[in-house]
Amino acid sequence: MSDTSSAAAKSLPPAHPFDDDKLKEECGVFGVIGLAEAANFVALGLHALQHRGQEAGGIVCHDPEHGFNSARRFGYVRDNFTKTSVMETLPGPLAIGHVRYSTAGSKGAVIRDVQPFFGEFSMGGAAIAHNGNITNADALRKELIERGSIFQSSSDSECIIHLMARSLQRNIPERMEDALRRVEGAFSVVAMTRTKLMGVRDPHGVRPLVLGRLGDGWVLSSESCALDIIGAELVREIEPGEMVVISDGKVESSFPFRPRPSKFCIFEHVYFSRPDSIIGGKSVYETRRQIGVELARENPVDADMVCPVPDSGTPAAIGYSQESGIPYAMGIIRNQYMGRTFIEPTEQIRDMGVRLKLNVNRALIKGKRVILVDDSVVRGTTTRKIKDMFLDAGAAEVHFRIASPPTAWPCFYGVDTPEREKLLAATMSEDEMCEHLKVDSLKFISLDGLYRAVGEATGRKKDCPQYCDACFSGEYPVTPSDQVEKGFELKAAE
Template sequence: MLTTNPFDVSDADEDKLREECGVFGIWGADTASAVVALGLHALQHRGQEAAGISSYDRNYFHSHRATGHIAGNFDEEDVIRQLPGDAACGHVRYSTTGESGLRNVQPLYAELSSGGFAVAHNGNISNAMTLRRELVSHGSIFQSTSDTETIIHLVATSAYKTLLDRFIDALKQVEGAYSLVCLTPEGMIGCRDPLGIRPLVMGKLGDAVIFASETVALDVVGADFIRQVDPGELIIVNDEGIKSHRPFPPLAPRPCIFEHVYFSRPDSIVDGQSVYSVRKQIGAELAIESPAPADLVIPVPDSGVPAAIGFAQESGIPFELGIIRSHYVGRTFIQPGDKVRHLGVKLKHNANRPLIEGKRVVLIDDSIVRGTTSTKIVDMMREAGATEVHMRVASPPTTNSCFYGVDTPEREKLLAAQMDVEHMREYIKADSLAFISIDGLYRALGEAGRNAEHPQRCDACFSGEYPTPLTDHDGLATVTQLPLLAERVK
């Protein structure tokens, strides 16, 4: 008999898939580091554990890295003054690979034979530990446990002559997902993996060129969106201009589908589509596929709001803010005791009781991971007097872990990997539960449905079909052992 709940966590934040990182770089701007700090503010949702900025003033590289948010670490003028130059790159981070510590905070920097090299990485190298063992056996000395450092060592040890050729040689040895912004004396490099799993866009601020994870970061700094960096494309920006290289054989792109479901800000444009509009359409598709007998449509804030609007518009059921979220609470700090821990949930979410009492409600959320938050939200609705509580989810069941840079629980802690929908409904104590189908999700993105033989996007968290080899995982462990892998390289 189980004495502990494998899906239980002490913090509601842990019941969400967390995006891996955000990157931002600019070449050719006065006070470049200040622009980067503003851009990273707009990307804070992609990583809230740590942040860093590296700048280049044509003589020296300068870096400042810190744990916590951009605000408070990069708002002070004296910090920006310590990062001079007209070129800079930055990073916000969650620790999907490697320990949580300052030595893993990016951009990572090294002095190579060609000069300084700073790299900010969004994604995950799925053969990093295999490469790392080989590099260490040949004398490389690692300073971090981050997979990103593997790229630096591959560049440093490449037999090619030019920095560009050495960098391409390094990328041809790695597997997995990456969007990189690199700062070198020869220019700034922006590139994506051949499948384009992780996003990267290019913009201009006057004559300065910007790379960023999302278009919203361009908006915030007043830059114009130029285009996305294509899958497998490598762009070099320097004083001579902009030059594109395509060193990889062309492949059918597989961008991450969850960018549209949850990761990207709703005011961003991803793959040429408004994230907000796609999320509304997901809600509309969900209402068509799985209508609910309800009086109110209530989003689980904040990520469920656009889908709930689409569900309400399609179904004709009124949309209401039946759950109010506090934006002034960080990670729940209360630990001891189940009763007190449960009360801690209300620091972030509280039911709008006068609205809910006596009503049938349908809750709209972006996903169910462990199910603990869903359980508490359903309980909250019943305590507020709801007569029926229905749950509709704006993504298919999350049945598989992500190996491309998303902080995903091991498979045994994913509720949908252990239960069918009916048992999940019983677990969260809802009157009904339904998820959008994977074809419905693709329809919301403007596709006729999912191409089973050639999927248009990376949807491995739902389908289990991974678009790249998983060398480290397949060679060393099962999915349930994966969190131990980072420890093995410490």
């Protein structure tokens, strides 16, 4: 396979050096079959999925004349995969791609960790791109190395390729099935051979994956918003535990895993997915607006205006305003041009905190009682800085309303979460957090309220929750065995 990767293993600054108080998106995957110059469509799709990973991206394609080719780069899709010199090296009607924010393996910039991963088997080559996290990767990796496998990356996803290589099944789709039966955790995988595009979701369906169609071609994507950018039609979501194999214009579906209860990540509704995506047949924007409605019903407060913490708090702030009758206002203006290369974040610049990215609309908020709506509180560092900015600008009161329950547990299914002791809600009650942040009030939506907002009228089922909400509840649908082995303590049974 020809590989036009950039070989420099250098250290890059984080994509948002002043926004370290958010859970970092996992990854995004995209695949196309049956369209001329498929890699161009993949590049557009990855651009639409950039919010899911800004560290690096890669594309693998296949052309009958040129075979497999790939390109992997650090940084944004727009800076790498819009260049003719790169895209000309990626011919053919079949391609897959991946955007990455590292959640397992090396946190440094190492090109060998950039997906898709490729393997050459006796029946031909195959490439895979994985969104999620394998919770038994350490044990699998140790076993595979002891049996002679030579790993090229620090990524948990590479285990899938090695398991496929050791499978005795007769073709690549069957080998992938065989490999994924050994895998625990969360996975939405887009893969390809010389003639086939494949998509698989884990039995719980923790991470998203959708199927689209464009003319005679088919598309797999982490989110429906990436179908829109290429003009593709959303056909349906890939079901939990489903595997689709697309070739010769046909989609074959199977369910090779033992059925499990659906546990889609509820934080996709809150933050990860783009608001213009569709999840479960429902607009993500409308769900977030409804979260604001529930938040206003549960936690009213007298105030003069409702302001979002942009951009993720905007739909919930609109819902809060509509339900409460308190006017909505743009109390914070976001600098849209705060990019990776703006300035090296020296200590002096870091002290400015979020002011480089967000600025308070002083004339609007002076003397006003303000409700600030944000999607989450992780460490609390950004919340304190924003509160200080409002008080410095003359706000009379600052009330925070949070569009998710307290984040008290780390995620092990493909989200980069701080260690539990660094999560504010893991060590403090709501009242203690309010005092620590020195705000006039701080209230979170309840877990039942969040479930009602996403369409579960009766709230959360205690015996079998309808979603994965482990970051709020500490109830993990798949035991994070690698982390337990390292000493992580699960929540005690009630």
